[in-house]
Amino acid sequence: MRRAVLLVLVGCALIPPPDSSAKFGISKTRVTLTRYRPPDVVLLGDTVAVRVSSDSRAVTSAHLGLVRNRVEDALRAWNVVRVVDSPSPADDVVEVTIDDLTARLRDSVRYEDKYVKIGEREEWDEKKQKNVKKDVYGYRKQPVNLKLASGRIDARVRVDTPAGPREVDAGSTYDERFDENDRVPAEAYSEDALEKLLVEQAAARAVAAVCFSPDPVQAMLAVDGELKTGNQLAQSGQFEPALAEWSRRTYKGDTEAARLHNVGVAQEALAYKLPVDSPDHRRRLEQAAEAYRKAHDLDPGEKYFAEPIQRVETSMVYARAAADLMAERARWAAGDSGRDPAARPPGRRPAALVDDGAPGAAPAAWTFDRGSIALDSGRGNVLQLDGTDRPATATQRMDVAAGAGAAVSLDYKVVAGEAQVRIRVGYEDEGGKPRVATLEVSLGEGPGGWSPWKGDLGALRPRPAHVTDVKVLVVGGTVRVDKLAVRER
Known part of the structure; x- marks a missing residue:
């Protein structure tokens, strides 16, 4: 009798605890949803002209033509403004300037x-x-033979509208290394190919500055035998019948939580098929958010139930911004532009490094690798870095005197994953010699709210005299950064 009891106890001990693979499978089932991000600048007129220029010898006429064609094609596809050839009769003028373009390939050994x-x-x-x-x-x-590929494009977009000029950064960088066992991507085969990639990235950022631009997201489907038919429909892009299938009945426990999560995915996918500024789009997003929250409430320990709530929150911010954008266009079209543009309150600037904490200091351009400016509910524009698959960085050059009491500070929020956050500070010591120091912000934490952080630059050795650049590095997740500043205490 004792032996039988012992066997039962051992059998129970071998039952694994529930984990995320139970709902989402070992190999995760993902669907790509195409949402649209509103532009950084509102074009207020009915006509727009596009000009692209460069004084750099590295930039060819083919590069300039690529950027111009991409921007003009996107504006025509938007079908809200009419593209004209000359700036003189245009209501809005979009001018893209490429200041520099570099690409370098070299071999090395590790x-x-x-x-x-x-x-x-x-x-x-x-x-x-x-x-x-x-x-x-x-x-x-x-x-071990290595191929090192690095490049940079410095580009900016200036938009002259009836309300005044606006300028947006369109630059980007590329810094990758491949060993003899890696598959080398097409852009790393030649310097010409890498230059073309950088120009295409600048063109994409120029498009995003003045047009609604694609911002694809990956959504995971919960896996359960009861949900299989709906999953198959969703994977083929048929979200309307998938939603009907998942809405036929309710379940209990984990299966109900999984069903509600998938209902949220379907509602979110259907929202993205509607105009971003429409009430129906916002209503679908609200229904998606409600389904995601109910799934999370049923199983708060499921880590994959938290990220979609943040994702839809971002989409709701996009939707509100799109509605405001179209409303502003309508006001200008009706001649109700109101007071003088110079008297308008300035919009909130993106997160910026500030010299000595001066509130009016203008931020220098950020350079991103797998990062962008994102709209955050309650904060406005912030930095967002996606280091899920490989490290993501945001770099800003500067020249700030750093005394004994200097500090670097920021607010950060992990949006998805188990993210590590570091700050790399480039500086010159008292002898004028370039130095680099890395400060740990977070060694790895899951999604949560905003957290403040401060690092003491006066503790660095050798001590810094001037800070020349600051780089935010994110690995293992998606992180938002706000209020990043270098200042005296």
């Missing part, structure tokens, strides 16, 4: 410890009754 054959030895073989040779293995430094 040495790694590898377990390899390092020699031979003789030993007595009792069975063969003679000495035999045996291979000897150990760790040795072995060369």
